[in-house]
Amino acid sequence: MPITLKDVANRAGVSTSAVSRTFTDGASVSEKMRRKVEKAAADLGYSPNALASSLTTGRTKLIGLVSNNFHNPIFLEVFDLLTRKLQDRGLRPLLLNLTGEIDARTAVRMLQQYSVDGAIIASSTLSPEFSKSFRDAGVPVVNSFGRFSTSPEVHVVGVDNSECGRMAARTLVERSYRKVAFLGGPEAATSTQDRFRGFFQELAKHPDVAHSHSFAEAYSFDAGRAEMQRLIAAGNMAEAYFCGDDVLSIGALSAVADAGLNVPRDVGIIGFNDMKMARWENINLTTISQPIDQILQSSVDLMVSMLEDPDRSPEVRLFPCKLVERGTLRAAP
Amino acid sequence: MPITLKDVANRAGVSTSAVSRTFTDGASVSEKMRRKVEKAAADLGYSPNALASSLTTGRTKLIGLVSNNFHNPIFLEVFDLLTRKLQDRGLRPLLLNLTGEIDARTAVRMLQQYSVDGAIIASSTLSPEFSKSFRDAGVPVVNSFGRFSTSPEVHVVGVDNSECGRMAARTLVERSYRKVAFLGGPEAATSTQDRFRGFFQELAKHPDVAHSHSFAEAYSFDAGRAEMQRLIAAGNMAEAYFCGDDVLSIGALSAVADAGLNVPRDVGIIGFNDMKMARWENINLTTISQPIDQILQSSVDLMVSMLEDPDRSPEVRLFPCKLVERGTLRAAP
DNA sequence: GATTTTTTTGCAACCGGTTGCAAAATTTTC
DNA sequence: GAAAATTTTGCAACCGGTTGCAAAAAAATC
Numbered sequence: 001m002p003i004t005l006k007d008v009a010n011r012a013g014v015s016t017s018a019v020s021r022t023f024t025d026g027a028s029v030s031e032k033m034r035r036k037v038e039k040a041a042a043d044l045g046y047s048p049n050a051l052a053s054s055l056t057t058g059r060t061k062l063i064g065l066v067s068n069n070f071h072n073p074i075f076l077e078v079f080d081l082l083t084r085k086l087q088d089r090g091l092r093p094l095l096l097n098l099t100g101e102i103d104a105r106t107a108v109r110m111l112q113q114y115s116v117d118g119a120i121i122a123s124s125t126l127s128p129e130f131s132k133s134f135r136d137a138g139v140p141v142v143n144s145f146g147r148f149s150t151s152p153e154v155h156v157v158g159v160d161n162s163e164c165g166r167m168a169a170r171t172l173v174e175r176s177y178r179k180v181a182f183l184g185g186p187e188a189a190t191s192t193q194d195r196f197r198g199f200f201q202e203l204a205k206h207p208d209v210a211h212s213h214s215f216a217e218a219y220s221f222d223a224g225r226a227e228m229q230r231l232i233a234a235g236n237m238a239e240a241y242f243c244g245d246d247v248l249s250i251g252a253l254s255a256v257a258d259a260g261l262n263v264p265r266d267v268g269i270i271g272f273n274d275m276k277m278a279r280w281e282n283i284n285l286t287t288i289s290q291p292i293d294q295i296l297q298s299s300v301d302l303m304v305s306m307l308e309d310p311d312r313s314p315e316v317r318l319f320p321c322k323l324v325e326r327g328t329l330r331a332a333p
Numbered sequence: 334m335p336i337t338l339k340d341v342a343n344r345a346g347v348s349t350s351a352v353s354r355t356f357t358d359g360a361s362v363s364e365k366m367r368r369k370v371e372k373a374a375a376d377l378g379y380s381p382n383a384l385a386s387s388l389t390t391g392r393t394k395l396i397g398l399v400s401n402n403f404h405n406p407i408f409l410e411v412f413d414l415l416t417r418k419l420q421d422r423g424l425r426p427l428l429l430n431l432t433g434e435i436d437a438r439t440a441v442r443m444l445q446q447y448s449v450d451g452a453i454i455a456s457s458t459l460s461p462e463f464s465k466s467f468r469d470a471g472v473p474v475v476n477s478f479g480r481f482s483t484s485p486e487v488h489v490v491g492v493d494n495s496e497c498g499r500m501a502a503r504t505l506v507e508r509s510y511r512k513v514a515f516l517g518g519p520e521a522a523t524s525t526q527d528r529f530r531g532f533f534q535e536l537a538k539h540p541d542v543a544h545s546h547s548f549a550e551a552y553s554f555d556a557g558r559a560e561m562q563r564l565i566a567a568g569n570m571a572e573a574y575f576c577g578d579d580v581l582s583i584g585a586l587s588a589v590a591d592a593g594l595n596v597p598r599d600v601g602i603i604g605f606n607d608m609k610m611a612r613w614e615n616i617n618l619t620t621i622s623q624p625i626d627q628i629l630q631s632s633v634d635l636m637v638s639m640l641e642d643p644d645r646s647p648e649v650r651l652f653p654c655k656l657v658e659r660g661t662l663r664a665a666p
Numbered sequence: 667g668a669t670t671t672t673t674t675t676g677c678a679a680c681c682g683g684t685t686g687c688a689a690a691a692t693t694t695t696c
Numbered sequence: 697g698a699a700a701a702t703t704t705t706g707c708a709a710c711c712g713g714t715t716g717c718a719a720a721a722a723a724a725t726c
Contacts, residue, residue, distance in 0.1 A: 002445070002471070004712055015676045020714055027715095030674060030722090050446040051384045051393065052712035055681040060384065062447075065428070070413035073406050080403035083430035092447060093428045095398070097416040112335070113383040114395075114425060138335070221613050254615040280554050282587040282615075337682055348706045353684055360685095363692090363704060385682035388711040 003046040012040035023048050054115060063091045063303060064111040064119035064139070068098035068126060072219055072247060074275045074292070078122055078144075081293060085300040091117070098126070104133040112137060118303050120144055124161075124191035128153070140306040144299040145290075147190040152314040155306070157299045159290045161191050164321045165198025167288060168242040168270055171323055173206050174332050177268060181238035182213035183227060183252060185245055189219075192244050195272070199242060212238060216248055224251025232259045240268030240329065246275045249285055253328065269328040284327040291319045336379040345373035356381050387448060396424045396636060397444040397452035397472070401431035401459060405552055405580060407608045410625060411455055411477075418633040424450070431459070437466040445470060451636050453477055457494075457524035461486070473639040477632040478623075480523040485647040488639070490632045492623045494524050497654045498531025500621060501575040501603055504656055506539050507665050510601060514571035515546035516560060516585060518578055522552075525577050528605070532575055545571060549581055557584025565592045573601030573662065579608045582618055586661065602661040617660040624652045 009016045014037065021027035022037040029037075040046075054060040063086055069075045083093050094116055096107060111119055111134075118140035121131050126146070131154045134141040141154050148156040165182075172180045182199050184192045196213065203211050214231065216223035224243065231237060232255060243249040249271035253263060261267055271278060274289030298317050306312050342349045347370065354360035355370040362370075373379075387393040396419055402408045416426050427449055429440060444452055444467075451473035454464050459479070464487040467474040474487050481489040498515075505513045515532050517525045529546065536544050547564065549556035557576065564570060565588060576582040582604035586596060594600055597619075604611060607622030631650050639645050 002448075005714095006712080016713075017676060017715080018674090020712095021675090024714080028674060033674075047442050047446055049448060049712055051448055052388055052681090053714070055385055055388070055683090055712080056714040058681085062427075070409060070416075073409060076403060076406060076409045079412065079428075080430065080432060083403075083428050084432060087430060092443070094395075095412075095416050095426045095428050097413065097420060099413060099417060109380050110425075113380055115335075115382060115384055221609070225614065250613070250615075254613060257615060276554070277610075280583070280587060281558065282583075282590060338684095339682075349683080350685080350706060351704090353682095354705090357684080361704060366704075382682055385711090386684070388682080388713090389684040391711085 002049075003044045005046075005048070007044055008037065008040050008046045011044060012036050059307075060115045060117055061091050062094050062114055062116045064096055064114075064116040065093040065122065066096040066098060066107060066111075066119055067122045069123050070097060070099055072245070072275075073277065074246070074273050075122070077276070077292060078296065081296045082120065082122065082144075082300070085296060089300060089304055091300075091303075098123075104130045108133050108137045108139065111139065117307055118142070120299055120303060121146065122299075124158070125186070125189035127190060128156075131156075140303065140310055142299045142302050142306070144295060145191070147194060148316040148318065150316075152316050155299075155302050155315050155317075157295050157302060157317045158319070159295075159321045160198075160318050161194035162198030162201070164272065164288055164290075165195035165200075165242070166202040167198075167321060167323065168195070168272075169199045169202035169206075171270060171329070172240050172242065172268070173203075173209055175240070175268065175330055176333055177238075177240040178208065179210040179239045181211060181231075181241050183224070183231075183241045183243045183248065184213065184215045185219040185223075185248060186217065187215045195242075195244065210238075216244070216251075219245045219247060221247050221251040221254070224248035225255045226251075228252035228255035229258075232256070232261075237267060240270065243269060243271050246271040246273045246278045246285060246287055249287065249328075250277065250283055253283070253285070263328050264330045268330060271328075274324050278324070278326070286326045286329040287324050288321050289324050290321045294319050335382075336377045338379075338381070340377055341370065341373050341379050344377060345369050392640075393448045393450055394424050395427050395447055395449045397429055397447075397449040398426040398455065399429040399431055399440060399444075399452055400455045402456050403430060403432055405578070405608075406610065407579070407606050407625070408455070410609070411629065414626060414629045415453065415455065415477075415633070418629060422633060422637055424633075424636075431456075437463045441466050441470045441472065444472065450640055451475070453632055453636060454479065455632075457491070458519070458522035460523060461489075464489075473636065473643055475632045475635050475639070477628060478524070480527060481649040481651065483649075485649050487647050488632075488635050488649075489647075490628050490635060490650045491652070492628075492654045493531075493651050494527035495531030495534070497605065497621055497623075498528035498533075498575075499535040500531075500654060500656065501528070501605075502532045502535035504603060504662070505573050505575065505601070506536075506542055508573070508601070508663055509666055510571075510573040511541065512543040512572045514544060514564075514574050516557070516564075516574045516576045516581065517546065517548045518552040518556075518581060519550065520548045528575075528577065543571075549577070549584075552578045552580060554580050554584040554587070557581035558588045559584075561585035561588035562591075565589070565594075570600060573603065576602060576604050579604040579606045579611045579618060579620055582620065582661075583610065583616055586616070586618070596661050597663045601663060604661075607657050611657070611659070619659045619662040620657050621654050622657050623654045627652050 271287035278285040549560040604620035611618040
């Protein structure tokens, strides 16, 4: 049913090679031929079959977009930006939802069957091993928001989460909080571990600051709220909390409000991510932002350059996170 | 580099057809042959190239997932559910982000180049004409959350938005609000138009209830807040507002709170969608929910049955919306 | 205008599979 | 155990393109 190369060739009275070449840039075709073919193609409404051509060129322009983060609102932004940036480069995102237990091997196969040119793994919770199985399968991979290492095995683009943890600690200390706590997301997430480490590294420099920590069960409003309720009920509250994520923070804030406590007077909260909601006037969360747009732009750029040179050695690109001052932390003295 | 059918055939010492057949269910292969081939395939780590086979079978198992709604948190849920449901059926979602001005023709071509087996258009704002261009191009299409018509040209799965509008009006009237208003999203969205129509249809039955309407510039917190601020500043407020969407409602709520008004005492708000956030204790929004999971399940089912029978005549599947009682409307008398 | 150089074009093989058909192998029937 | 019926297998063409190579056409050179 759909129009093929051959149909166009017939109508234009030329060989299929000629048609193929007019649709391949850089190929040798005379102006006259090009016009003839284009006319025929337009008449017929032909558009080349990308999949068929991939068979010989070895390029599908399909990029696997893999994530397990379909619950965090920040990822709506990630998907929006990532898909658009890929589209702008003529690449097509093939989505792979890792929610549920899909192991790395299966995931790799699911993408390999479709001969993706590469994969962008957008997740701050998947382990580096996951990305490695893609690389081992020969699939160029960029891990966005992932954990980096100093001798990277795959490209990693994101922020230095332990530096973010340090930044949070520094901020709280500067505001003269003397009893602080870490309220993290699930302990298994690499991002949580790293921020945890950074946070307490920094605090180690301030022996006068008391500290404690706990972990919520998920990166969600409910989990943040539940954990904060537990903390409140247990008594012995900290003066300020560094939460693993904005959604968690907002849950915590709601528990705090319910307990009749005032933010920032009675308790301070600092979040992470600076998602859209953090800016909402009725939330107004002080938080640490990561430059999502830059991270994704860089991820896509890196992917494109890997398509050109598959042997490019793995690179780590870190962007600075920054404090976004709003209303949930008391001012610096 | 990757293992091909031929490699497996060589290693197993059989023809390529034999290998192909062991990987095609329903094909005729003896047990002995199957074992031999499977052994060789396992040794080599072979997995068939879905794209190559699509060339002869005419099936890619690729489903275009097209949307322009990358800003509404409800769509994170939509993407999560939709991608998982597709994956469960062995289908792969190819994402097409319509944000920015991509016209229908281009969109169709972008998917046609990849020979998608079908397209799910998940949007409540795209016009029915958009879906039609897919159908006209011979691409099976399901429009989820779309506007339906009694003589549908494409499959539509969703809710009856004008009934939702009526439900909102009935609810407000029952609660003895006597001066109500519609605070819609962008007027161009079909869903807004339909809810608008239903809302005022119902109100027409109650001449004693005063009404008015206005439209926010987008389906966003900021737009809802700005519009409500405008309304407050203009004076002459309604007693209750039906907002086009939960995000809009939350924006409106924040403006109301800033103005020192109490909800639901001074003003009532009823939203639409029942997104996760509406349930949050610090928002606690009374709203109308649409059964997203059912809608998407039905969309995928419909898509699957269309792949089996492309000539299936277009169908409309509507699910009831329902009132979710929370704290932003006063109780029934 | 003939010769050489350069560009354009078509042929045919190939990419990684599938499938109709007929030959080969196996099973069933008598 | 031979003949007939059935199943399994391989051959070769095909899906919709691309591309190396050589022939044909056009352009440049003398």
